Amino acid sequence: MIDILRQHIIGRLGNDIDNLETVLNYFKPLSVDRNQYLVKQGEVCKYVYFIAKGCLQVFVYDNEMNETTRDIVTEGTWCSELLSFGSGKPATENIRTVEPCELLAIDKQSFQMMVETIPQFDKVYKQILETSYANSVYRINTFVALSALERVKWLMEFRPKLMTRVSSKLIASYLGINKDVFSRLKAKL
Amino acid sequence: MIDILRQHIIGRLGNDIDNLETVLNYFKPLSVDRNQYLVKQGEVCKYVYFIAKGCLQVFVYDNEMNETTRDIVTEGTWCSELLSFGSGKPATENIRTVEPCELLAIDKQSFQMMVETIPQFDKVYKQILETSYANSVYRINTFVALSALERVKWLMEFRPKLMTRVSSKLIASYLGINKDVFSRLKAKL
DNA sequence: ATAAAATGTAGACTTTTGTCATTGCATATT
DNA sequence: AATATGCAATGACAAAAGTCTACATTTTAT
Known part of the structure; x- marks a missing residue:
């Protein structure tokens, strides 16, 4: 280690x-x-x-x-x-x-x-x-200055591994958006 | 100086x-x-x-x-x-x-x-x-995590002098909110 | 001092975001 | 195995924020 x-x-x-x-x-x-x-x-x-x-x-x-x-x-x-x-x-x-x-x-x-x-x-x-x-x-x-959607896109571009590794709840709190909103925006993309 | x-x-x-x-x-x-x-x-x-x-x-x-x-x-x-x-x-x-x-x-x-x-x-x-x-x-x-209104309140509490010193446009870009929204929220308080 | 430019406010409207309730699913707990 | 707990997704609705236009006012430049 x-x-x-x-x-x-x-x-x-x-x-x-x-x-x-x-x-x-x-x-x-x-x-x-x-x-x-x-x-x-x-x-x-x-x-x-x-x-x-x-x-x-x-x-x-x-x-x-x-x-x-x-x-x-x-x-x-x-x-x-x-x-x-x-x-x-x-x-x-x-x-x-x-x-x-x-x-x-x-x-x-x-x-x-x-x-x-x-x-x-x-x-x-x-x-x-x-x-x-x-x-x-x-x-x-x-x-x-980013909207919720742009933040999600940012995440997918720059920290894509997080999407599968940690909970949506955690990611939402990282992006500063509501978890329901995050769920919807993901579905959109 | x-x-x-x-x-x-x-x-x-x-x-x-x-x-x-x-x-x-x-x-x-x-x-x-x-x-x-x-x-x-x-x-x-x-x-x-x-x-x-x-x-x-x-x-x-x-x-x-x-x-x-x-x-x-x-x-x-x-x-x-x-x-x-x-x-x-x-x-x-x-x-x-x-x-x-x-x-x-x-x-x-x-x-x-x-x-x-x-x-x-x-x-x-x-x-x-x-x-x-x-x-x-x-x-x-x-x-x-703050809403636009909460950001304005924050500004008034912690950096009140800025409100009168610099332009609303500048403050709005500092708070990360739209200048029209900022104008409206100020009027509300 | 005056014209030009930038700024601030307001209303009407659209879009985005938040909230809440519901459901299904997976994961712990006993 | 049965139950509880937490998490994710969705629809309906409410609230917040953004956009655009118009207009008045202030500030800046000449």
């Missing part, structure tokens, strides 16, 4: 990293059932997770406990409530497993030790932050 | 900074007319701007040249297409003055020299990035 992370890091920083194996030892492998919370709104996010296998939902609750999903994240990527992880302040979002997952978790202390051990690793946090920011910006610029 | 930036930096890093005045000298003051582009989609963003006075619009064009506004930024804050500035890749967004502006601009070379001169300044980039990310996340989680 750890090999997936090894490949990921080599892909980003190159394979001339001295203490790569030491670094990898900082990560704790976790097997998690589906529908388990990794992060809860209001609590501090203590880990950054690398998803070796599975799928996570990043979302918030509104007043009526409806879910709005900001992101659906699958294997080969990082996931965390970064701002809480970085600052130690309460998280503003929830993260929950959508499927049984294989995760590699690193806590803040280890993360900081890692940064000291391997100067290059400082870049990783920055890279994750920049990627996260880029995704958010993209999402705002893409979604805000 | 430079004093506004001085105060801003002191407010963030404290006033025990050795070379503060040297740092401030890196910034070029700019007076810009309204409706001038600071950054264009497709071109590289070469500066980070501090807004001493005025108002900027951060937006994208869609296929029909409609504008979608991701942010409206006023004095006392930083503004840039950070990802382009950081990577040297083409910008994905446009930035344009909404009013005549007094800006303080710093280019990348100066920015990097500054980071070397004042180690603390490394934090500034990270802070700007984190703040930008936090804003984006907030915006997604807030807006995606």
Whole structure:
């Protein structure tokens, strides 16, 4: 399992990293059932997770406990409530497993030790932050002006695998449209 | 004008900074007319701007040249297409003055020299990035699930000054709703 | 100061989206 | 195996949002 992370890091920083194996030892492998919370709104996010296998939902609750999903994240990527992880302040979002997952978790202390051990690793946090920011910006610029139908088309073009992998309910909350509407629009296409 | 930036930096890093005045000298003051582009989609963003006075619009064009506004930024804050500035890749967004502006601009070379001169300044980039990310996340989680009316209410609660300061057209493109709808909803409240 | 251009509002109408109730199906639970 | 639970699809209807036109007003440019 750890090999997936090894490949990921080599892909980003190159394979001339001295203490790569030491670094990898900082990560704790976790097997998690589906529908388990990794992060809860209001609590501090203590880990950054690398998803070796599975799928996570990043979302918030509104007043009526409806879910709005900001992101659906699958294997080969990082996931965390970064701002809480970085600052130690309460998280503003929830993260929950959508499927049984294989995760590699690193806590803040280890993360900081890692940064000291391997100067290059400082870049990783920055890279994750920049990627996260880029995704958010993209999402705002893409979604805000799109109609429900256009959002569905977007999904089918750019994240087609999600259509079959996760529930319609989840996708609807990701697209910001009603689940009944989503069902109808799918039928239309 | 430079004093506004001085105060801003002191407010963030404290006033025990050795070379503060040297740092401030890196910034070029700019007076810009309204409706001038600071950054264009497709071109590289070469500066980070501090807004001493005025108002900027951060937006994208869609296929029909409609504008979608991701942010409206006023004095006392930083503004840039950070990802382009950081990577040297083409910008994905446009930035344009909404009013005549007094800006303080710093280019990348100066920015990097500054980071070397004042180690603390490394934090500034990270802070700007984190703040930008936090804003984006907030915006997604807030807006995606809100109706047009709720978005207008949100604006009146959290950014009431914009209502009188900038055009309804601009606000509508910021809220992601039609300008006629925006006009009607305002009348309702 | 004046003309030109852009903006804001309003009404009538169309289209899109949301809500609710119903049904069938699949998946857990005991 | 029987029951409960959650999810997806559909129809009927209500509500919201978008479009288009017209017109008044404000702002900008000359």
